[in-house]
Amino acid sequence: MAEQQVILEARNITKDYGGGRVLDGVSLQVHKGEVIVLIGPSGCGKSTFLRCMNGLEQIQSGQILLDGEVITEGKTDWTKVRQKIGMVFQSYELFPHMSVIDNLVLGPVKVQGRDKKEVTKEAEKLLERVGLLDKKDAFPRQLSGGQKQRVAIVRALILKPEILLFDEVTAALDPEMVREVLDVILELAADGYTMLIVTHEMQFAKAVADKIVFIDGGKVVESGIPEKFFTQPETDRARRFLNTFIYAKGGEKA
Ligand code: ADP
Ligand code: MG
Numbered sequence: 001m002a003e004q005q006v007i008l009e010a011r012n013i014t015k016d017y018g019g020g021r022v023l024d025g026v027s028l029q030v031h032k033g034e035v036i037v038l039i040g041p042s043g044c045g046k047s048t049f050l051r052c053m054n055g056l057e058q059i060q061s062g063q064i065l066l067d068g069e070v071i072t073e074g075k076t077d078w079t080k081v082r083q084k085i086g087m088v089f090q091s092y093e094l095f096p097h098m099s100v101i102d103n104l105v106l107g108p109v110k111v112q113g114r115d116k117k118e119v120t121k122e123a124e125k126l127l128e129r130v131g132l133l134d135k136k137d138a139f140p141r142q143l144s145g146g147q148k149q150r151v152a153i154v155r156a157l158i159l160k161p162e163i164l165l166f167d168e169v170t171a172a173l174d175p176e177m178v179r180e181v182l183d184v185i186l187e188l189a190a191d192g193y194t195m196l197i198v199t200h201e202m203q204f205a206k207a208v209a210d211k212i213v214f215i216d217g218g219k220v221v222e223s224g225i226p227e228k229f230f231t232q233p234e235t236d237r238a239r240r241f242l243n244t245f246i247y248a249k250g251g252e253k254a
Pocket of ligand 1: 017041045046048
């Protein structure tokens with residue numbers, strides 16, 4: 001992994017909201033093909049960090065680099081950047097008045113100027129991959145949460161991003177639908193996609209991550225390979241966090 005190119009990097013970034021400092025000097029590198037999972041207590045700044053990485057929030061200091069280029073200074077074309085940094089949210093964000101296929105084709109055709117026929121074919125291929133080809137003409141309201149989230153993942157993939165950001169994409173789903181979405185992400189990892197993932201699903205984190213980054217109070221408290229982090233965390237804060245999961249998840253061992 002050390003020889004791989006760095007795709008996305010945060011250098012000592014800070015972010016304030018009104019009164020408080022939410023990110024307090026966070027540095028992180030994501031290499032090509034690497035899967036990093038961010039974990040930490042609610043409110044520690046995980047979503048804010050992801051949102052800063054693709055310009056949905058402005059940072060106060062530090063730098064963010066994409067492919068070695070600073071994107072937080074000077075003139076940045078964020079529309080271009082967001083084609084390279086795909087993001088999937090907890091809440092799907094599909095257009096309710098458009099069919100699945102139209103939701104998927106819109107971005108590539110409107111923003112990237114790609115050929116509609118070709119994009120439609122590609123969308124169908126990707127839908128097939130996530131088991132939803134038969135839903136291509138359905139509207140979002142006709143889909144389950146798990147199906148909507150798989151469509152949202154395809155919508156991110158079809159722009160051919162260099163890295164995908166996932167922000168608790170299974171948090172709003174009924175338990176029986178969590179698996180079908182996590183399986184898609186596991187497959188993307190196996191295919192070598194570069195990903196930065198926020199999740200509270202600890203078993204999934206352990207399975208998918210090359211590296212766990214534990215954040216608390218807007219700072220990276222510790223990071224390391226999952227095998228080590230989940231069995232021998234270095235800090236008391238990480239240990240306490242992992243312990244809360246054993247109870248909260250009804251005995252699932254962290
Ligand atoms: P996490 O995703 O780890 O749960 P967030 O990044 O959502 O944490 O939030 C970090 C902190 O920033 C929290 O204290 C939250 O209340 C605050 N925060 C998040 N978004 C905003 C906002 N738009 N305005 C003001 N405060 C915010
Ligand atoms: Mg969050």
